[in-house]
Amino acid sequence: MASHKRIDEVTGAETTGHVWDGDLTELNKPLPRWWLYTFYACIVWAFGYWIVYPAWPTFNGYTKGWFGYSQRDQVAKDAAAAKAAQDKYRTAIAAMPIAEVKKNPELFEFARDGGAAIFGDNCAPCHGRGAQGAVGYPNLNDDDWLWGGDLESIETTITHGARSGDPKTHDTAMPRFGLDKILEPAQINDVANYVRSLSHLDVDAAAASRGSAIFADNCAACHGADAKGNTEIGAPNLTDAIWLYGNSQQAVVHSIETGRGGMMPAWGGRLDPVSIKMVTLYVHSLGGGKPEPKKEEGESEHKDEPHEAPK
Numbered sequence: 001m002a003s004h005k006r007i008d009e010v011t012g013a014e015t016t017g018h019v020w021d022g023d024l025t026e027l028n029k030p031l032p033r034w035w036l037y038t039f040y041a042c043i044v045w046a047f048g049y050w051i052v053y054p055a056w057p058t059f060n061g062y063t064k065g066w067f068g069y070s071q072r073d074q075v076a077k078d079a080a081a082a083k084a085a086q087d088k089y090r091t092a093i094a095a096m097p098i099a100e101v102k103k104n105p106e107l108f109e110f111a112r113d114g115g116a117a118i119f120g121d122n123c124a125p126c127h128g129r130g131a132q133g134a135v136g137y138p139n140l141n142d143d144d145w146l147w148g149g150d151l152e153s154i155e156t157t158i159t160h161g162a163r164s165g166d167p168k169t170h171d172t173a174m175p176r177f178g179l180d181k182i183l184e185p186a187q188i189n190d191v192a193n194y195v196r197s198l199s200h201l202d203v204d205a206a207a208a209s210r211g212s213a214i215f216a217d218n219c220a221a222c223h224g225a226d227a228k229g230n231t232e233i234g235a236p237n238l239t240d241a242i243w244l245y246g247n248s249q250q251a252v253v254h255s256i257e258t259g260r261g262g263m264m265p266a267w268g269g270r271l272d273p274v275s276i277k278m279v280t281l282y283v284h285s286l287g288g289g290k291p292e293p294k295k296e297e298g299e300s301e302h303k304d305e306p307h308e309a310p311k
């Protein structure tokens with residue numbers, strides 16, 4: 001060990017006294033203080049951490065630490081807190097008629113968001129992620145409804161389904177005019193032309209005019225004399241541009257031949273009533289939801305005509 005300080009001539013810094021190859025000297029450059037203290041502090045921190053937090057594996061588990069902290073417990077606690085918060089909302093929703101839930105902004109937001117998740121899990125395979133539908137599976141975004149678009153009607157359809165076998169399901173279906181030989185193929189062709197003419201598609205005009213009488217005799221009872229449909233029996237409006245099964249001559253002929261008979265499962269046994277309310281509110285909020293029917297019913301056929309507002 002050097003007994004006195006050696007100073008490097010070039011830098012003026014102290015050297016360690018180590019020399020290589022005769023003239024390479026090693027400068028004495030200790031670690032900066034701040035670095036060293038940080039290093040010590042980390043060691044102290046590590047000991048502290050080992051003591052209060054779980055740290056070391058042992059033969060039958062691990063050291064639990066003073067605090068007994070566990071991420072698993074924490075997650076369980078958070079989940080329990082979230083569930084308690086949800087239960088509060090769900091209990092409130094269970095106790096209210098669905099139209100009241102709609103009027104309560106906080107409950108409605110909770111229900112709609114939860115309903116969107118329920119929809120994604122249960123309904124999207126048939127109706128599509130965005131509820132846009134597909135051939136045979138109705139679009140739930142538009143305001144064209146087979147079975148009615150107010151909250152109560154939607155809730156009923158979801159609970160009991162359509163032609164689902166549920167005791168309270170919507171059960172009416174269109175006759176199989178072709179398969180059951182109710183109409184001749186030529187008549188089906190004519191009435192299909194007539195139906196297509198109602199939404200201004202290109203048709204054989206002579207066939208369409210023959211089809212008009214066939215429609216009045218065989219179809220108007222369900223679809224209405226004006227062909228605007230009837231939500232009591234799930235008969236679609238045939239005058240709009242919305243087609244469940246396609247609007248080509250071939251597709252319309254096929255609908256008339258077979259009656260289609262689309263099947264919507266009943267969810268009453270699979271989803272609890274609160275979940276059904278939630279998914280109903282979600283579907284209703286998609287844009288096509290209709291207001292609750294007013295007291296004065298039966299006005300719907302004349303909704304385009306101005307009428308005196310009751311004083």
Ligand code: HEC
Pocket residue numbers: 118119122123124125126127136137138140144145146147148154157158162234261262263264265267279280283
């Ligand atoms: C297996 C396929 C399938 C699944 C799953 C399904 N649906 Fe449907 N849904 C249908 C079909 C098909 C119809 C049309 C029934 C008809 O032709 O009358 C329909 C009709 C409806 C209607 C009536 C639409 C109208 O115009 O009146 C609503 C509302 C509806 N579904 C909501 C839902 C909700 C909510 C879920 C999930 C909880 C769901 N559906 C799951 C096939 C399905």
Ligand code: HEC
Pocket residue numbers: 146172173174175177191192195214215218219220221222223233234235236238242243244245246252255256259260261262263
């Ligand atoms: C007993 C009632 C009933 C009668 C009668 C009836 N329909 Fe229908 N029709 C329905 C129902 C219900 C549907 C919906 C079927 C479904 O959702 O799967 C439908 C669907 C249709 C569709 C499919 C519409 C689309 O959007 O794709 C066409 C086309 C149609 N009917 C034409 C006719 C014609 C033409 C006649 C007469 C020859 C007729 N219907 C008689 C009840 C009826």
